[in-house]
Amino acid sequence: MEETTHVQPQPVDKAKIKKIWVTAGYMAAITILEFVIAFTVPLEMAMTRVSIFVLMTIVKAFYIVAEFMHLKYEVKVLVWSILIPTVFIVWMLIAFIYEGAAIYEIRF
């Protein structure tokens, strides 16, 4: 192991560590808020609940991808080559939910 022990670790950047924990704190806060909404907003208000949950999920997804996966700090071309193809997911979502509603109309 003597050949590896001479590697000198660089000093800790306190600001960087703090930023990681602050991001984690935001995500924990959003998850707690989701729970509060799950138990306070009545189940009958389905549309309100779903919109809030979807919005909060997108915020959490942004923090994971941008900060934890570091995509925010990559070259613009890389960012767009990852983000643009996800429009197919949005397209699929709209098409399939529409289709599901149509199947429901036929069956019931």
Next chain:
Amino acid sequence: MSATATTIKSKGNVWDGGQSPLKASYGKLMMWFFLLSDAFTFSALLITYGLVRSAHPAYEGAADAFISSQEYWPIPEKVFEAVPFLHGVHLPLVFVGIMTFILIMSSVTMVLAVEAGHRMDRKDVEKWMLWTIVGGIVFLSCQAWEWSHFIHGTDVGSLAKFLINGEWITSTVYGANLTINEYGPPGFAAFFFFITGFHGTHVASGVVLNFLIYYNTITGVYDRRGHYEMVEKVGLYWHFVDLVWVFVFTFFYLV
């Protein structure tokens, strides 16, 4: 005839070669594109869940009076309400909330491991990788319990109709499998097994990859190599697994 190598300075366009336009290594780029393809797979599963759900009637009555039936799609928080050691106590979404917290925390420890890798700090990478592995194993154990509870079912069960020898027979069903379940239409349990199972498989392979990284770190492979980029690549995969769980949590358990 002299073979002199001349450096041709390219006139501005980064795509002309000789440099890295995306400023990322081959391995990291391929990890990103693999994750994009994996995102399509998970989207297909979750969106198909949405299709099948919207093709079934929703529960119409008062939320408090909810009982499971094959006739309509269940309210998830009425299904996932059990917590280990608290048998019969109605605690909706508490256990899955704990699982979400565990996975987010293991994502945080992974970021800290990557950060320590940038500083070539082997001791810190070891520490944070170990916490990440522990988080992954705890999450998988929780999922094993959740599956076991889902398969064995509740004490009450629910009524289901079966066509046996041309006659409709009503009997009580307990628990779930791929063809019938006490919680709702057959598709509900099938999607539960497929979506959480596919995600769990990803977590399991993530734990294996994390362990390999941990092993290479303690044996000094990355110190000799001069960089800890492998921690970063596997970190991307691990965060993606966390990202998928955020979506599974919302679309399977909350909505």
